[in-house]
Amino acid sequence: MLLIRCPYCEEERPELEFRHAGEAHLVRPSNITAMSDEDFEGYFFIRSNPKGLVYERWRHIHGCARFFNAVRDTVTDKFVTTYKAGEPKPDLGKPKARLPRKSARENVGKGKPAKGRAEPR
Amino acid sequence: MARAARRLSEQINLSRRPALEGSETVMPWVTVRPSGPLSRLSLRAPEASVSALSKALGVTLPGKPKSSAEKAGRAVLWLGPDEWLVLDGAGNLASALQGVKQFHSAVDVSHRNVGIVVAGEGAEAALNAGCPGDLSLAAFPVGACSRTVLGKIEIVLWRKAEHEFHVECWRSFSDYAFAFLTEATRDAGQP
Ligand SMILES: [Zn+2]
Numbered sequence: 368m369l370l371i372r373c374p375y376c377e378e379e380r381p382e383l384e385f386r387h388a389g390e391a392h393l394v395r396p397s398n399i400t401a402m403s404d405e406d407f408e409g410y411f412f413i414r415s416n417p418k419g420l421v422y423e424r425w426r427h428i429h430g431c432a433r434f435f436n437a438v439r440d441t442v443t444d445k446f447v448t449t450y451k452a453g454e455p456k457p458d459l460g461k462p463k464a465r466l467p468r469k470s471a472r473e474n475v476g477k478g479k480p481a482k483g484r485a486e487p488r
Numbered sequence: 489m490a491r492a493a494r495r496l497s498e499q500i501n502l503s504r505r506p507a508l509e510g511s512e513t514v515m516p517w518v519t520v521r522p523s524g525p526l527s528r529l530s531l532r533a534p535e536a537s538v539s540a541l542s543k544a545l546g547v548t549l550p551g552k553p554k555s556s557a558e559k560a561g562r563a564v565l566w567l568g569p570d571e572w573l574v575l576d577g578a579g580n581l582a583s584a585l586q587g588v589k590q591f592h593s594a595v596d597v598s599h600r601n602v603g604i605v606v607a608g609e610g611a612e613a614a615l616n617a618g619c620p621g622d623l624s625l626a627a628f629p630v631g632a633c634s635r636t637v638l639g640k641i642e643i644v645l646w647r648k649a650e651h652e653f654h655v656e657c658w659r660s661f662s663d664y665a666f667a668f669l670t671e672a673t674r675d676a677g678q679p
Binding site for chain 1: 553554567568569571620621634635636637642
């Protein structure tokens with residue numbers, strides 16, 4: 368079972384206690400009534416959904432019940448880090464050192480052959 | 489007419505029937521029994537109110553995740569950064585915080601929950617049949633408590649002794665919890 372570190376419980380807990388809660392760091396517009404429909408659609412419906420690192424809200428719903436934020440790799444499903452709600456986006460420093468599989472992909476085409484994993488098309 | 493109504497009222501049994509009344513599972517290494525009635529408070533409060541609430545309850549509200557405090561039959565379990573479950577076996581908690589002026593929310597949930605005691609050397613194994621957390625003494629020591637899951641339901645788990653756990657579940661889930669734990673005891677043999 369996947370273990371997820373809850374920043375409020377200060378320990379890794381089984382994934383069954385958690386629930387996904389959408390993309391993190393979305394800023395609610397200060398004046399929604401003045402927005403164009405296109406801008407509102409962008410804020411309300413359109414999500415980045417990238418392949419790789421995503422910033423997400425999660426909730427420790429069957430534990431301390433708190434919402435928090437997490438950085439997760441959608442390719443490996445690995446949680447890179449979790450942090451309390453309201454805290455700024457963490458500086459991930461050297462992602463290549465932390466995510467060897469991604470750095471291997473990034474090296475493709477730079478003269479260094481990737482080992483054991485084909486370049487996704 | 490009045491006499492008929494009186495006779496009807498005499499026929500209605502108004503006594504409370506506790507959930508899981510009379511239920512009991514006894515295996516060589518583990519037993520499952522209802523805890524009996526408890527007075528319960530769901531307590532939410534910011535940091536600034538904690539000392540006043542602790543004084544009124546007579547128990548210091550624990551601030552550390554997964555920890556509990558107990559004094560004279562009254563226990564306070566940490567559930568979240570500003571949330572506690574208060575349990576009392578004898579007293580009535582409904583009025584315990586009436587005089588506290590500091591901001592807080594206290595809801596009497598005495599009859600929302602049902603307590604189940606899982607005891608014996610196989611208790612840890614029985615609970616782990618449906619609870620995914622690490623319940624070893626190192627990770628979940630005596631006094632540890634947490635909201636977590638048991639099979640398909642949410643519970644609050646509290647380790648009262650090395651081989652004794654208290655399970656709190658919602659009343660309507662108590663039959664499921666008891667039946668699940670009873671099934672689990674069949675596999676929870678000698679550790
Ligand atoms: Zn938590």
